[in-house]
Amino acid sequence: MRHTWRWFGPIDRVSVRDAAQAGAEGIVSALHHIATGEVWPIEDIACRHAEIQQGGLVWDVVESVPVSEEIKTQTADWRRHVQNWQETLRRLSDTGIKTVCYNFMPVLDWTRTDLRWDTRHGAKAMRFDLAEFVAFDLFILKRPGAEEDYPEPLREDAARSFSTMSDAKIAALGKNIGAGLPGSADGYTLDQLLEKLRAYRGIGRERLQQHLVDFLSEVTPVAEEVGINICAHPDDPPWPLLGLPRILSTAEDYAHMLKQVDSRANGMTFCTGSLGARGDNDLPAMARRFADRIHFVHLRNVTRDTDDLPCSFFEDEHLEGGTDMVAVIAELLAEEARRRAAGRVDHRIPMRPDHGQEILDDLVRQAQPGYPAIGRLKGLAELRGIERTLAHPHYGLRN
Template identity: 50%
Template sequence: MQQAWRWYGPNDPVTLRHIRQAGAKGVVTALHHKYNGEPWSLDDVLAHKALIEKEGLVWSVCESIPVLTDVKIGGPGAQRAIENWKTSLRSLAGAGIPVICFNFMPVVDWTRTDLEYEMPSTGLALRFDMIDFVAYDVCVLRGDAAAGFYDPAVVAKARQRHAGWTPDDIRQVEDNIICGLPGGEGRYDRAGILRELDLYRDVTPDKLRANLVHFLKEVVPVAEEVGVKLVIHPDDPPFSLFGLPRVVSTAADLRHILSAVDSPANGIVICTGSYGVRPDNDIVSMIREFGPRIHFVHLRNVRREDHGSFNESDHLDGSVDMVAVIRALLEEEAKRKAAGRADWQIAMRPDHGHVLVDDIGKKVNPGYSCIGRLKGLAELRGVMVALAHQDPALPPI
């Protein structure tokens, strides 16, 4: 696999030179300063690419072109937003960016309730606590009207949790949930998220799924025309939040997406952390079933807790069998290489990482500190080297 690294542009505390020092060759990035739905010009994309290539790296994956709310709800501005998306897609293709990632999560992108959860090592991790989330929704944001979206036993625990919160606790949880995390497409205050949630009041899972298929039928032919691969990122976490539908959470969801627009250009991201939150997702089996359509991989681990809660564990220590996952991905690469596929190599990046050592106390993007990802990439690279050494049929690192 091509070892890559996510970069948030010139303002990212982790620089391109740091990425080189980590041993990554590829960069996963986007025009994060143009994240409001306006089309990206070829000149803008080329300028961003030049920054990367100046440091001896390659832009491997665009993550992400935002998909606006109107597209997800089928609103009046949907077609204009899709046409802008196509323009950005063409610009990326014109600059030689081979893979474009996107997601279709409603309102909130990847979501955590704690951005500095202390691990036994004393490193700081990301965590999602379902009780905290429900306490915020039911006791702070929407009141009793939201209670029906959740298990009654969880709601009871959430009310107890909220009873012990201080105003500072409420502000912290609210900031973590609705104020936007790196790579997300929206930042809200309390009134703003209520307005956004109201836009989805009539959007059922079937309607959201239909709007996703409509979007794919519009953009996949363009991807085919310009010679790039599109990949959809799973819901994170892979279940309903705020009572909203989520339609990229399971193997069954992927079967629907890939069969609805059956094209090699319509592909998927295997995010082991997102899919790994659900015990009913067998990630190794998913890799074997959907292998030819996997064009990008996020490797991170999670440790499942009760009620859907989880923390982000070390890359090789959690509920996901990372060694088995990497073996399955290397086997998929070997099949592609034997078949003569030019795109046999899959870009991967170490996703998220603990805040460790000198990064503690520094300004870091949550989940995207340098040293934690450096540690994670080194561990993952070691697994890849060991597996390739053990089995000569696997691609060398």
């Protein structure tokens, strides 16, 4: 695999040169300052390439070109936003970008209740606490009809959790859940979040699935034309939130999307952390099933408190948690071998060590939550060690 590293631009407290020293070969980045739905300016794309090259690496993957809420709901100026997405693909291709990641999660991107939770050995990790999330929904956001979405025992757990929260905890919970895309300055107040939720009235699971298919039917032909692989990131966490449907949470969700728009250019971002938050997702089996359409890989691990759905979980060390990382990497290396034999130009799948616990000097650097320097370096080293071992001729997976 091609080892990459997410970089949020000049504001990132972990530099491109840090990434190079950690062992990354390429950078995953985006233009977070461009408003969602607008075309990415050619000059800004060129500037980001130059910034990355000055650090000694190249820009390999865009994560992400955001999909606007208007596209997801098919309201207001959504058709212009689709056209702008198409034009951004053309401009990115002209500069050598061949992989573009996106997500189709309504309103909220990845959602955590705690961005710096204390682990058993003093590291900081991101955590989703189900009782705290329900407490936010019921008692802080006060979403109309929220009570109907939760069984009584969970509502009681949420009430107990809320009763112990300080004002600072309540404020932090609202900020964490209402945060926008990673790296962006976006975010929602409680009133803004309720307004966003109202825009999805009448949009259930099947309708949102169709809106995704409609979007892909428009942008995939352009991706094919310009030689870009687009890849949908799974829901995180992979179940409905705040009454909103989630449509990329399971193997069957991806099978539907890939069948409806059956083009190699239309693929998936295989995120073991997001998909691994569900105990019923078999990650090695999913990697094997969708191997031909995996265009980008996020490798991280989570430990679930229970196998219930939904559940609480935290982001564990890369080789711990519920996902058999060795088995997953073996499936990905086997797919790379198949692609190489077939002469595919995309035979090296870009991978990045996703997230990471804050350890050692990370604890004072205060980088973007989930994206520390040393925690990711450790994760990349561990993952690369598995890959090198499995690719050794003795093990039959020559890379």
